Amino acid sequence: MSQGTLARIQDEFARALLFGDEAAAARLVDDGLPAAARLQIHRNHLFHSLTQALMQTFATVERLVGERFFAGLARAYIAEQPPRSPCLFEYGEGFADLIARHPACAALPYLADVARFDFAVNLAWNAPDRPAIGLDGLARLDAESLAGARLALTPSLSLLHSDYPLAAIWRANHRPRGEEEGVDLDAGGGRFMIWRLEGEAAWRELAPADFAFLQSLADGHCLGEAAEAAGASGPFDLAAALSLLAGQGILIGFRNAVARMSSVINGDVS
Amino acid sequence: MKTNAVMIASALAAALALAGTASAQEAKTEKCYGIVKAGKNDCQTATSSCAGTAKRDGQKDAWLAVPAGTCAKIVGASLTPGK
Numbered sequence: 001m002s003q004g005t006l007a008r009i010q011d012e013f014a015r016a017l018l019f020g021d022e023a024a025a026a027r028l029v030d031d032g033l034p035a036a037a038r039l040q041i042h043r044n045h046l047f048h049s050l051t052q053a054l055m056q057t058f059a060t061v062e063r064l065v066g067e068r069f070f071a072g073l074a075r076a077y078i079a080e081q082p083p084r085s086p087c088l089f090e091y092g093e094g095f096a097d098l099i100a101r102h103p104a105c106a107a108l109p110y111l112a113d114v115a116r117f118d119f120a121v122n123l124a125w126n127a128p129d130r131p132a133i134g135l136d137g138l139a140r141l142d143a144e145s146l147a148g149a150r151l152a153l154t155p156s157l158s159l160l161h162s163d164y165p166l167a168a169i170w171r172a173n174h175r176p177r178g179e180e181e182g183v184d185l186d187a188g189g190g191r192f193m194i195w196r197l198e199g200e201a202a203w204r205e206l207a208p209a210d211f212a213f214l215q216s217l218a219d220g221h222c223l224g225e226a227a228e229a230a231g232a233s234g235p236f237d238l239a240a241a242l243s244l245l246a247g248q249g250i251l252i253g254f255r256n257a258v259a260r261m262s263s264v265i266n267g268d269v270s
Numbered sequence: 271m272k273t274n275a276v277m278i279a280s281a282l283a284a285a286l287a288l289a290g291t292a293s294a295q296e297a298k299t300e301k302c303y304g305i306v307k308a309g310k311n312d313c314q315t316a317t318s319s320c321a322g323t324a325k326r327d328g329q330k331d332a333w334l335a336v337p338a339g340t341c342a343k344i345v346g347a348s349l350t351p352g353k
Contacts, residue, residue, distance in 0.1 A: 062339070063339050063340055064337065064339045064340055064341040064344070065337035065338070065339045065341055066337055066338030066339035067338075067339075068338060069336075069337045069338060069339070070339075108337065108341055108344075109348065110344065110348070111341075121302050124302075135282060135285055135286050136286070138282055139282060139283075139286060143275040143276055143278065143279040144275050146275065146278055146279055146282065147274070147275035147278045147279075163348070164348065167300070169344065170302075171300075172340070172343065173340055174302075180340045180343055181343070182343045182344075182345060183343060183344050183345070183346075184345060184346050185344055185345065185346025185348040186346040186348055187346075197299065197301070200301045200302065201301065201302040202299050202300060202301045202302065203299070203300055203302070204299045204300065223278055224274075224275065224278060227277075227278060227281075238277070238278065238281035238285075239281040239282070239284035239285040239288060240285070240288070242281060242282055242285035243285040243288045246285070248299070
């Protein structure tokens with residue numbers, strides 16, 4: 001079988017699974033069940049397994065819209081963006097964006113941000129462990145190097161700014177079934193950091209300046225630039241923000257050092 | 271006000287001095303319980319390779335009707351179209 005033929009068969013098989021395309025069935029032999037029926041079993045299994053995985057990751061979304069509605073969203077997502085990795089906990093990165101533009105969700109404008117929150121909690125659970133450093137790691141630098149330092153933050157960290165009260169929505173929907181509380185959307189939005197703390201996913205709400213500070217650091221800006229961005233966003237206490245970073249295990253080192261170390265590990269000497 | 275290197279260094283010094291008292295802030299942190307962590311760390315198969323057969327593929331559009339979960343409990347003016 002030539003390379004081109006194999007690629008075509010694989011492509012047909014993928015299309016059969018994702019879109020119900022029938023070309024692949026013609027290549028399969030009947031064996032007890034007709035080929036098309038056997039392919040359908042495979043297809044059902046694919047959608048069922050991936051939907052279950054998405055349901056676990058986006059548990060709050062599922063609780064909000066119900067299993068059937070969720071399964072419909074999942075079906076649209078799976079066909080549009082099938083997994084690129086065998087690890088199902090990584091699956092779902094584009095789900096919030098699909099919700100944001102899906103007509104069936106138009107009456108639920110907060111739903112995409114709830115999905116982003118769920119995915120951030122999922123990342124907080126599953127991101128690799130990196131040992132945190134304390135502020136004494138920064139204290140070794142002279143003042144100029146400190147202002148120019150680019151800090152590396154824990155890979156479990158997500159920053160999320162929403163117009164909706166995500167924490168209240170999350171909390172209300174993680175109570176026992178039947179005991180969900182009502183949420184007033186007009187209570188206003190919030191800025192959240194979501195990360196892993198002592199082995200548990202955790203979040204806290206941040207003041208605008210603290211959020212801007214973390215966002216700037218996460219975008220790769222140096223400490224001086226991040227402090228300026230924070231000051232421009234509201235009252236800012238740099239000392240308190242630094243102790244937050246270190247006290248919550250957010251700070252893991254310096255970006256340059258991390259880049260250098262990973263290039264050594266990867267044998268990438270450039 | 272320009273943030274300069276000296277200000278950052280003195281903020282760090284202040285933060286180091288604060289280190290012992292920082293735990294008071296942690297009260298605002300919330301931890302997420304009740305999340306299913308297991309079962310997604312590899313290619314998941316449902317209980318058998320035919321587990322999916324029970325789920326028939328006949329509901330492609332029917333779901334579009336109405337969400338049936340707790341979203342009825344989310345209320346507010348932000349829900350009105352055009353937000």
